[in-house]
Amino acid sequence: MSSPNSSRSGSFISLGRGWHTTTFRWLTVYAVVFTISIMSLLAFVEQSVTRAMENEADSGVRWQLRYFDSITDADLASAIDKRVQHEQHRSNYYGLFAADGRRLAGDIVTLPSRLSITQTGESRNDAIGQTVSLAHNPSMPTVRALAERRASGVQLVIGRSVADIIDIKDELIKALVWGGLSCAAASLVTGLLLSIRQIKRVQAIQRVTTQIAQGDIKQRLPINGGDELTLLSHLVNYMLDEVERLMTEVKTACDGIAHDLRTPLAHVRTLLTNIADRASVIGDNQVQDLAKEASLEADSLLGRFRALLRMSEIGALKRREGFRSLSLPTLIFELCELYEPLAEEMSIRLRWNAxxxxxxxxxxxxxxxxxxxxxxNSIKFTPAGGDVSVELTSSTLGPRLVVLDNGPGIAENEREAVLQRFYRAEKTRHVPGSGLGLGIVSAVMRMHDFGLNICSANPGAVFVVECWPHSLQ
Incomplete structure (x- = not known):
């Protein structure tokens, strides 16, 4: 089964497929790259701020170690206890431990494990503190600590709280996570909205191109915006202007030729009829037969010219200008009543149901x-004693008209071609005709946006007309 409408209807892009558009894909890639860049920047800032604050804490701890270097080992425990008593903000922590690790003074309860210990007298300019947790302290603070072993063997540990650093680090991590998620979500939503906008523009272009494919050559693609689609629309509209101009010139020339030749042919036919009448008077049967045969050929040419002009008239009609509400059953009844005498004359049974x-x-x-x-067409190609049926039924989509005969049929590879002008099927070339009848049918179906399908009745042909719209308007 073949349909001239199947190639015209096309498949329209759905708004639900917005994530399949090029715009959305590129914006998604941009969103991913942008989000990774923002998160990398925030991570770099977090590392830089943390390192700077740790260096500041280390500098403060090194300064205090220098201060305690001026105090003798005998006075060191009391000096530490006094410093602890005067520590109000609890930002610094002190611990003095014997060589065996026993606590001697300070508010650091136990010697932190894995803490590097320097010797007294070593340069502290490049000393880097370690971040350790004072697990046995009541507040369990995390500090930046340095430790040294004095000449007497006691071990001095000084730590500076890094609670501020941790708080800032936590806030930066939150900003890193939520900022990244927000950027990604905003980019995706923006991409989807822009994709929907592009899809609407493409759908508008599709609707216009469908109308153009249906024969409304005066339609033009919508122009809005200043992007690539607008540039493409300008180019296509320019092309359509040129195509319309050329088609109008060709159509005008063809119509002029058909119109100009029709009148001389009518005169020739009249002269041939007069010659045949005169030959019958003088009794020249041979001249009479030749004149009649020439008259038939002239009638055939006149029929072709009339069909060509009729197709031009149909093509020139404004779309849906003459559309009215009509009853298909009444139209089919009148049609079959009109052709019933012709079918009887050719010994063909014509049956119909509407x-x-x-x-x-x-x-x-x-x-x-x-x-x-x-x-x-069906009656003409059905042999004597054959059957032709016309059936009008109602489907869920609309009325369906089926015209069936048991003639020679139409080969599958010719079912599209017979809808073109002047084409004659191989099996029916011997039957008189212009090859324009089905072309007119196809033109009318396109104007109404109806479906026309041709299939085989084995033997014979089946013409199915689906009387409902077959493309989105």
């Missing part, structure tokens, strides 16, 4: 002409 249904919207005269061509 269900009751709601009126449709269309051009009654054009539909009558198109259905007449279908029925005439």
């Amino acid at each position: 269900e009751s249904m709601e009126p449709i919207y269309g051009d009654r005269d054009l539909l009558f002409e198109a259905f007449s061509n279908l029925l005439d």
